[in-house]
Amino acid sequence: MNERAICVRIEDLKLTLEHLHSEGYNYFSFVTAVDYPDHFLLVYGLVNTGKHEITFIETPLSKDKPVAPSSTGIWKGADWHEREVYDLFGITFEGHPDMRRMFLPEEFEGHPLRKDFQSDEVEKKPEDFY
Amino acid sequence: MGLKDAQKGPVMPAIHLVKLEKLFDWGRKNSIWPLPWALACCGIEMMATYASRFDLDRFGILGGFPSPRQCDAIVIAGTVTKKIVPVIKRLYQQMPEPKYIIAMGNCANSGGIFYYDSYNVVKGVDTVIPVDVYIPGCPPRPEALVEGFLKLQEKILGESAAEK
Numbered sequence: 001m002n003e004r005a006i007c008v009r010i011e012d013l014k015l016t017l018e019h020l021h022s023e024g025y026n027y028f029s030f031v032t033a034v035d036y037p038d039h040f041l042l043v044y045g046l047v048n049t050g051k052h053e054i055t056f057i058e059t060p061l062s063k064d065k066p067v068a069p070s071s072t073g074i075w076k077g078a079d080w081h082e083r084e085v086y087d088l089f090g091i092t093f094e095g096h097p098d099m100r101r102m103f104l105p106e107e108f109e110g111h112p113l114r115k116d117f118q119s120d121e122v123e124k125k126p127e128d129f130y
Numbered sequence: 131m132g133l134k135d136a137q138k139g140p141v142m143p144a145i146h147l148v149k150l151e152k153l154f155d156w157g158r159k160n161s162i163w164p165l166p167w168a169l170a171c172c173g174i175e176m177m178a179t180y181a182s183r184f185d186l187d188r189f190g191i192l193g194g195f196p197s198p199r200q201c202d203a204i205v206i207a208g209t210v211t212k213k214i215v216p217v218i219k220r221l222y223q224q225m226p227e228p229k230y231i232i233a234m235g236n237c238a239n240s241g242g243i244f245y246y247d248s249y250n251v252v253k254g255v256d257t258v259i260p261v262d263v264y265i266p267g268c269p270p271r272p273e274a275l276v277e278g279f280l281k282l283q284e285k286i287l288g289e290s291a292a293e294k
């Protein structure tokens with residue numbers, strides 16, 4: 001399977017996704033995020049099942065305004081992937097039909113995959129104290 | 131001695147004198163209907179224990195009940211997360227007394243490998259509902275689950291349903 005990765009700005013993300021969909025990228029494999037010290041990186045994996053191509057799209061997001069356009073209008077299967085990213089990273093997707101938490105309880109506070117996540121209920125390992 | 135010889139001899143009726151209460155407990159012991167609660171890989175071992183090779187039916191333990199109202203035990207098999215705690219509580223309350231809980235595997239006992247650095251795993255199901263039998267292992271082998279059920283049967287025989 002041919003692989004390629006492209007990096008786009010957040011303003012061009014929606015257009016890029018729509019373009020790739022029209023090019024035959026019919027399978028939304030995943031969306032996930034990376035928490036860097038000064039920004040988030042949104043990573044999409046899109047698959048063209050006809051040509052056996054996979055394209056990764058990387059989009060930096062500012063920490064002050066972690067908002068991205070939803071791709072549920074293009075691929076229906078993006079729904080739960082985006083909810084998962086919202087649940088664990090706190091990145092909201094504009095235009096998503098049902099932007100709720102995916103895995104954690106509704107009353108959960110914070111987004112646990114962020115590096116600055118703190119909670120009293122998380123037990124530290126004994127070696128972390130030394 | 132064949133059957134014909136036995137018929138010739140004096141017929142001795144086999145009589146056991148027990149309290150009715152004990153007979154009742156013996157019956158309860160040999161017909162545990164557990165609510166299967168497969169949450170993680172322990173659930174696979176539990177299914178293997180129900181299946182023909184290990185065969186929990188030999189001990190009167192039947193599987194696959196969908197309703198807690200017909201059950202008298204729960205097997206918590208797997209990792210208990212915070213999201214499933216309200217469901218466990220509700221179904222536990224729906225069960226008729228007397229009821230018993232088996233915590234199967236390290237996760238259900240104490241949180242297991244998810245004890246440290248975990249934001250969503252409950253540190254032992256005994257923080258939520260009372261547990262009667264703990265089965266260690268990650269996951270426990272089917273023999274261990276059978277042993278756990280035998281321990282539960284000992285416990286049921288040693289106490290009275292009227293007291294509980």
